[in-house]
Amino acid sequence: xxxxxxxxxxxxxxxxxxxxxxxxxxxxxxxxxxxxxxxxxxxxxxxxxxxxxxxxxxxxxxxxxxxxxxxxxxxxxxxxxxxxxxxxxxxxxxxxxxxxxxxxxxxxxxxxxxxxxxxxxxxxxxxxxxxxxxxxxxxxxxxxxxxxxxxxxxxxxxxxxxxxxxxxxxxxxxxxxxxxxxxxxxxxxxxxxxxxxxxxxxxxxxxxxxxxxxxxxxxxxxxxxxxxxxxxxxxxxxxxxxxxxxxxxxxxxxxxxxxxxxxxxxxxxxxxxxxxxxxxxxxxxxxxxxxxxxxxxxxxxxxxxxxxxxxxxxxxxxxxxxxxxxxxxxxxxxxxxxxxxxxxxxxxxxxxxxxxxxxxxxxxxxxxxxxxxxxxxxxxxxxxxxxxxxxxxxxxxxxxxxxxxxxxxxxxxxxxxxxxxxxxxxxxxxxxxxxxxxxxxxxxxxxxxxxxxxxxxxxxxxxxxxxxxxxxxxxxxxxxxxxxxxxxxxxxxxxxxxxxxxxxxxxxxxxxxxxxxxxxxxxxxxxxxxxxxxxxxxxxxxxxxxxxxxxxxxxxxxxxxxxxxxxxxxxxxxxxxxxxxxxxxxxxxxxxxxxxxxxxxxxxxxxxxxxxxxxxxxxxxxxxxxxxxxxxxxxxxxxxxxxxxxxx
Ligand code: ADP
Ligand code: MG
Numbered sequence: 181x182x183x184x185x186x187x188x189x190x191x192x193x194x195x196x197x198x199x200x201x202x203x204x205x206x207x208x209x210x211x212x213x214x215x216x217x218x219x220x221x222x223x224x225x226x227x228x229x230x231x232x233x234x235x236x237x238x239x240x241x242x243x244x245x246x247x248x249x250x251x252x253x254x255x256x257x258x259x260x261x262x263x264x265x266x267x268x269x270x271x272x273x274x275x276x277x278x279x280x281x282x283x284x285x286x287x288x289x290x291x292x293x294x295x296x297x298x299x300x301x302x303x304x305x306x307x308x309x310x311x312x313x314x315x316x317x318x319x320x321x322x323x324x325x326x327x328x329x330x331x332x333x334x335x336x337x338x339x340x341x342x343x344x345x346x347x348x349x350x351x352x353x354x355x356x357x358x359x360x361x362x363x364x365x366x367x368x369x370x371x372x373x374x375x376x377x378x379x380x381x382x383x384x385x386x387x388x389x390x391x392x393x394x395x396x397x398x399x400x401x402x403x404x405x406x407x408x409x410x411x412x413x414x415x416x417x418x419x420x421x422x423x424x425x426x427x428x429x430x431x432x433x434x435x436x437x438x439x440x441x442x443x444x445x446x447x448x449x450x451x452x453x454x455x456x457x458x459x460x461x462x463x464x465x466x467x468x469x470x471x472x473x474x475x476x477x478x479x480x481x482x483x484x485x486x487x488x489x490x491x492x493x494x495x496x497x498x499x500x501x502x503x504x505x506x507x508x509x510x511x512x513x514x515x516x517x518x519x520x521x522x523x524x525x526x527x528x529x530x531x532x533x534x535x536x537x538x539x540x541x542x543x544x545x546x547x548x549x550x551x552x553x554x555x556x557x558x559x560x561x562x563x564x565x566x567x568x569x570x571x572x573x574x575x576x577x578x579x580x581x582x583x584x585x586x587x588x589x590x591x592x593x594x595x596x597x598x599x600x601x602x603x604x605x606x607x608x609x610x611x612x613x614x615x616x617x618x619x620x621x622x623x624x625x626x627x628x629x630x631x632x633x634x635x636x637x638x639x640x641x642x643x644x645x646x647x648x649x650x651x652x653x654x655x656x657x658x659x660x661x662x663x664x665x666x667x668x669x670x671x672x673x674x675x676x677x678x679x680x681x682x683x684x685x686x687x688x689x690x691x692x693x694x695x696x697x698x699x700x701x702x703x704x705x706x707x708x709x710x711x712x713x714x715x716x717x718x719x720x721x722x723x724x725x726x727x728x729x730x731x732x733x734x735x736x737x738x739x740x741x742x743x744x745x746x747x748x749x750x751x752x753x754x755x756x757x758x759x760x761x762x763x764x765x766x767x768x769x770x771x772x773x774x775x776x777x778x779x780x781x782x783x784x785x786x787x788x789x790x791x792x793x794x795x796x797x798x799x800x801x802x803x804x805x806x807x808x809x810x811x812x813x814x815x816x817x818x819x820x821x822x823x824x825x826x827x828x
Contacts, residue, residue: 223263
C-alpha cells in the first residue's frame, strides 16, 4: 500500500472551512452522524437508480442498507453503506475540494455568524456535511469502491492540511467511513459517540425517515463467551437492530402525524434549525396519484437571490428518491418552498426534461401552487404575525409571481403587503387600501423608489398628502416591474404618482369650474416661461409644464405613463443593457415664490444673464429631491455656491 499512497493538500478554501468546522461549531456535534448517514443514503439511492438503467452493473441491490459499528477498544465509529461508492477521482474531487462557487462568501458569512446554530445552518446549506466528521474525530478513514469498477480506494486525513489516497484491494462495493474519535469526545459527557444508546438517539432524532434500514449490532453480551473458545458455536453473528422507522411521513394520513414529526422531517430535508412557518400536506387520488408534503420556512436562506438557488421540492416515485430541486414542480417564485412530492405513476427513469413537458406534472404543479398560495392566504387571515414575518422574508420573491405567473395574479395580489402613507408603522394589503379609498377615487396610487424615506419625502407626494389620498410606498426592485405589468386589483387600476398628469380635483369635483378657470389663467401667464424653459433645458427634459401635484416644492420630475422609472432604468443599465436615456417631464409649482419670481424675471428681460442658470438649478434640485443623479454635480455645486455667496 505504501508504494501507491499519495499525499495531497486540501484546497485552500476547504482547509479554511475545515478549521471553522472543527474549531467553532461546538453546540451540536451530533449532526455529524446525520450528515454521514445522509451521504450513505444518497449513495444507496444512486445505486438503486443506476441499477435500474444499467442492468450490466452486476451488483446485488436486494439488501441496500447502512450499518453503524462501534468499537470501544479502538475508539472508532464506522458508518458503512453498500451504495454506489466512489472512484479514486471521485474521492479527490468530492471529498478533497469544495467545487461549489460562493465558498468564499460562505466563509465570510460564517465568520460573521455570532451564534453556532446559524453557522451550522450555513454549513449545512453548502453541503460540507462530510467534514463535520472532524468535529468528533481526529482521524477519518474512508474505504470505497464504485459499483461497476474493481479498484478500491483508501482515503485518510486528520483534517489538518493534507489527506492521503491509496489503492485498496478486496473491498466490497460501497463506502465505509471510520471515525477515530477524539479523546475529549467521551469526557464532556454529551458527546459520547461510542455509546449505543447515544447512537440510537441521534439516528432516531435526525434520520428516522431515511428510507434505508440503518442497522447496528445490539450490545455484544456474549462476546466474552465466544472469545473464550466457543468459536465453533453457530451463534457468533451479532444480532442487528434497525434503528430507524423508515416510514415516509408524507404517506401517512395527516391526522396521524404530529407537529413535532412534521417539524423534524422539515428540518431534516431543509437543514434548517427552526421549525417551518406552515405545513401543507395533501394527497391526490384519481388518475394521477401523488402525495405532497410542503413547508414554508420561517426565514429566508442567505442565497435566496443567487442564481444558483435551488428549488426545494424533492421528487419521489413510490417512495424511491428520484431527484432534488425538482423545478418542474414549483415555479421559480416559490423556490423557498421545501418538501416532498411522491408521485405514484411516473417511471423511475423520468428525467427533468420529460417532467418539464409532462401534462400531468404541469397539472400537479398548478395544484401545488394553488395550495401554497391558499396556505399563505390563510396565514394572512389567521396568523397575522407569522404572515408578516413570512412576507418580510419572502415577499420580494413572491411578487416575482406577479410577473411570471399570470394565472394566479389575483391570488397573488391578495397576498401583497406594502407600506403606505396611511400608517407609517404598519403595512397594508391592497384590499385594506381599497376599503380606505376616498369617494370618487378610482385608482390605487403608488410610488416606487429605492427606499422608504426617499419615497415618503418625494415631492410627488405633496398634493396627495395635502388632499388626504393614501399612496403605497413600493421599494423592492421587483415592484418597479410588476406595477408596469399588472393592470388592476379588483377593478382598480394602479397608478404611479410620478407618472402622467395628476388631476386630484377631478376626483372630488367640488369647485370644478372656478378651479378650471384659475388654471387656464395660470397656463396663459406661464406660457412664455414654459416655452423658453423647454428650449433651455431641452438636453435634459422632454417637456416643461405646470404641476398640480406640488404644494411646497418648486418643481419635480415625472414620466409619461409608459416611461421607464429612473430606478428601473438604473436596474437595466446595471444588467448591462444599453438604453437611450429616458428624458422626463419637468413640472413647476405655479404658486411657489421661486417659480413666480422666475416668471417675472423672464417677463422683464427674456435674455437676463442669470435666467438659464436658474433654470438649471431648478431642474437639478428637482432631481436631487427624488434622489436622482445630477448630470454634472460639479457644475451644479458651483452655480449654487455663487448664488449663495451673492445672497449673503
Ligand atoms: P453533499 O452531501 O452535500 O454533497 P458532503 O460533504 O456530505 O456534501 O459529501 C460530498 C460528496 O461526497 C457527496 O456529494 C458524494 O458525492 C460524496 N460522498 C460522500 N459520502 C459518500 C458515500 N458514503 N458514498 C458515496 N459518495 C459519497
Ligand atoms: Mg452530505
